[in-house]
Amino acid sequence: GQSLEQPSEVTAVEGAIVQINCTYQTSGFYGLSWYQQHDGGAPTFLSYNALDGLEETGRFSSFLSRSDSYGYLLLQELQMKDSASYFCAVRDSNYQLIWGAGTKLIIKP
Amino acid sequence: ETGVTQTPRHLVMGMTNKKSLKCEQHLGHNAMYWYKQSAKKPLELMFVYNFKEQTENNSVPSRFSPECPNSSHLFLHLHTLQPEDSALYLCASSQERDLSYEQYFGPGTRLTVT
Numbered sequence: 001g002q003s004l005e006q007p008s009e010v011t012a013v014e015g016a017i018v019q020i021n022c023t024y025q026t027s028g029f030y031g032l033s034w035y036q037q038h039d040g041g042a043p044t045f046l047s048y049n050a051l052d053g054l055e056e057t058g059r060f061s062s063f064l065s066r067s068d069s070y071g072y073l074l075l076q077e078l079q080m081k082d083s084a085s086y087f088c089a090v091r092d093s094n095y096q097l098i099w100g101a102g103t104k105l106i107i108k109p
Numbered sequence: 110e111t112g113v114t115q116t117p118r119h120l121v122m123g124m125t126n127k128k129s130l131k132c133e134q135h136l137g138h139n140a141m142y143w144y145k146q147s148a149k150k151p152l153e154l155m156f157v158y159n160f161k162e163q164t165e166n167n168s169v170p171s172r173f174s175p176e177c178p179n180s181s182h183l184f185l186h187l188h189t190l191q192p193e194d195s196a197l198y199l200c201a202s203s204q205e206r207d208l209s210y211e212q213y214f215g216p217g218t219r220l221t222v223t
Contacts, residue, residue, distance in 0.1 A: 004151070030207075042113075042199065042214035043152075087152065091207075096165070099152040 004100035011106045020073045028093020032071045038084045112136040113215035130185040132200030140206040141183045144199040159206040190222045
């Protein structure tokens with residue numbers, strides 16, 4: 001079957017760096033996206049990787065290795081407002097959009 | 110304000126009721142989506158419409174019936190639901206039906222089936 005695996009919960013300290021991993025098993029691959037969702041809020045787009053390497057957008061970076069079927073989201077200089085759930089999503093060769101179960105990021109002062 | 114609105118925000122319905130969820134996007138997008146979000150589970154893509162035509166139906170039970178009268182509006186008609194259908198139902202839109210295009214989500218409808 002097709003699946004995306006990401007940790008269910010990650011805890012970090014304010015000001016630190018945290019990495020949220022995502023491994024995928026899909027029939028084909030057209031790109032990996034990351035979304036952020038605060039409690040009670042709607043998911044919002046963070047990044048999209050179609051090619052290998054690191055994409056940086058401010059404090060957030062996203063990495064992809066297609067040969068390893070693996071990606072990660074890197075958050076730097078963590079702020080309390082970064083406490084949220086983070087979802088990875090992959091579109092496979094059948095154009096099916098497959099989502100991970102989400103990683104709850106808990107930030108402590 | 111994300112440009113995608115959903116009504117109602119909360120809905121409680123019995124298993125014999127019929128109700129409809131409404132989604133409207135003000136972004137000029139061509140693709141619209143219905144998702145189901147249950148606690149600690151992946152987002153489940155239910156339906157995709159591209160230029161008002163349904164392009165994906167991910168084995169969703171017939172008690173869920175989508176309708177897309179134009180590219181700005183999307184409905185989800187509900188009838189004879191089950192308690193396990195209780196979840197957050199999210200609508201989203203994107204410029205085109207492709208992962209590389211950012212999806213904009215509405216705030217969701219929290220549905221409780223009693």
